[in-house]
Amino acid sequence: MASTSAGTTYIAHMTPDAAARYNAYVSRDPRFDGLFYIGVTSTGIYCRPVCTAKTPKSANCRFFDSAEAAEKASFRPCLRCRPELAPGCAPVDDARRLASLIAHRIVEGLPDGSTRLETVAAQFGYSSRQIRRIVHQELGVSPIELLLTRRLLLAKQLLAETRLPIVDVAYASGFSSLRRFNDAFGHRYGMPPTRLRKAVNGGDTMDCSAPRDTLTLQLSYRPPFDWRGMMQFLSMRALKGVEQVDDDVYARTVHLGASPHTGWVRVGHAPAKRALLVELSRSLTPVLPALLGRLRHLFDLAARPDIIDAQLMRDARLAVAVARTPGLRVPGAFDGFELAMRAILGQQITVRAATTLAGRLVEEFGVPIAAPHAGLTHHSPTPQRMAAATVGEVASLGIIRTRAQSIITLAREIVSGRLMLEPGAPPDVTIARLVALPGIGPWTAHYIARRALGWPDAFPQGDIALRTALGGVTAARAEDVSRAWRPWRSYATLHLWRSLHA
Numbered sequence: 001m002a003s004t005s006a007g008t009t010y011i012a013h014m015t016p017d018a019a020a021r022y023n024a025y026v027s028r029d030p031r032f033d034g035l036f037y038i039g040v041t042s043t044g045i046y047c048r049p050v051c052t053a054k055t056p057k058s059a060n061c062r063f064f065d066s067a068e069a070a071e072k073a074s075f076r077p078c079l080r081c082r083p084e085l086a087p088g089c090a091p092v093d094d095a096r097r098l099a100s101l102i103a104h105r106i107v108e109g110l111p112d113g114s115t116r117l118e119t120v121a122a123q124f125g126y127s128s129r130q131i132r133r134i135v136h137q138e139l140g141v142s143p144i145e146l147l148l149t150r151r152l153l154l155a156k157q158l159l160a161e162t163r164l165p166i167v168d169v170a171y172a173s174g175f176s177s178l179r180r181f182n183d184a185f186g187h188r189y190g191m192p193p194t195r196l197r198k199a200v201n202g203g204d205t206m207d208c209s210a211p212r213d214t215l216t217l218q219l220s221y222r223p224p225f226d227w228r229g230m231m232q233f234l235s236m237r238a239l240k241g242v243e244q245v246d247d248d249v250y251a252r253t254v255h256l257g258a259s260p261h262t263g264w265v266r267v268g269h270a271p272a273k274r275a276l277l278v279e280l281s282r283s284l285t286p287v288l289p290a291l292l293g294r295l296r297h298l299f300d301l302a303a304r305p306d307i308i309d310a311q312l313m314r315d316a317r318l319a320v321a322v323a324r325t326p327g328l329r330v331p332g333a334f335d336g337f338e339l340a341m342r343a344i345l346g347q348q349i350t351v352r353a354a355t356t357l358a359g360r361l362v363e364e365f366g367v368p369i370a371a372p373h374a375g376l377t378h379h380s381p382t383p384q385r386m387a388a389a390t391v392g393e394v395a396s397l398g399i400i401r402t403r404a405q406s407i408i409t410l411a412r413e414i415v416s417g418r419l420m421l422e423p424g425a426p427p428d429v430t431i432a433r434l435v436a437l438p439g440i441g442p443w444t445a446h447y448i449a450r451r452a453l454g455w456p457d458a459f460p461q462g463d464i465a466l467r468t469a470l471g472g473v474t475a476a477r478a479e480d481v482s483r484a485w486r487p488w489r490s491y492a493t494l495h496l497w498r499s500l501h502a
Contacts, residue, residue: 020486224327336421
């Protein structure tokens, strides 16, 4: 029988792989869509892990690697979640993850700042008609409806939390004109933006005439949040000149868009509000949706600590570590290439040594800036800049030539569009492509997948520190032990790393 605790399920009668799949199903996390299917013996129907139907008992579930295997076992496809649209089965492959990526592009904009559907479609190699169908089938709305809702919600936040003039709110939330913003806002909410601002501020109309150089916004999360642990992790790996952690505040330089829009951002913790406080230079308001999306990914704000912690605590190897740091997040990446470059430099050397080499790269290939915060002196090197570098130029900084070649090759793969290091990219395919590049091994590929892609089940089984934390076991034994932690092995790995220091 299955017993439930804190929103998670423990399955005594299942194999470790089946239990991991059931836990992934309970979480409804779209990152697992298309990786397996659930056949429900009580109904004779098979579903995707993201199906919103009532969760069946674990005893009634069978798991299959493909829709074909489920149908061979005489299960019928669910009419609600439509397994034929799952990644690998849809008329346009990888529908769910593709829809998530498309939504990300539409809402946050392309690197050149464009949000035109035709431009987004061209980047993925599809027609705008195919893109519309994918988004509507997977998300239930058209791309235009999706974009409008996200823009209006951001506008409401800006009206409530900042003193930006209405015209600046309109442009910062993605509208091309004040008239279009006022029309959309009035149609959707039945009032003009000025009335909403007055209502949320208790009748105070707010004097917005005096321009301010910064904005402060909130990003909410599900508590608890191990903020101190997050700061320690980022502090040890901060890129000198680009990032700084001081007094439990994370700061970094930002350059987004093809123009690009440049500035800085500082992020602190407001536990009483269950939110992070984001202070940013006003110069970044034109790329605000993209900036906030990257910060949500960096700080893993979509995590469900209630589900993750409850499952990991069932293993005696992890129970003490999880209890010590409830609400642990897996740090993501503000920029996938930046993270991957730093990971390559860290292979087979200490974190401190890798940080030193990364600082040299920033100073040589980054763009110097003037920021009002000490320690923020450069923008991070872009893939375009590193793709144009020579092995000799990179190696002259004290970086061995094989790693210099790895960084340059990685940059060229990203510039060409053959490799995407961002949330929603397929983990198995991305890991395979990374390992195929010169000088990148499985450990580094899994580390990049964990942070750049936000993949919750990454597991570098050969990691020496990880095996030490497990009592000096072999890599094969570590893989065997980790099955009980799936699909949250990224979180389990970080708990074990920290347990060594504790």
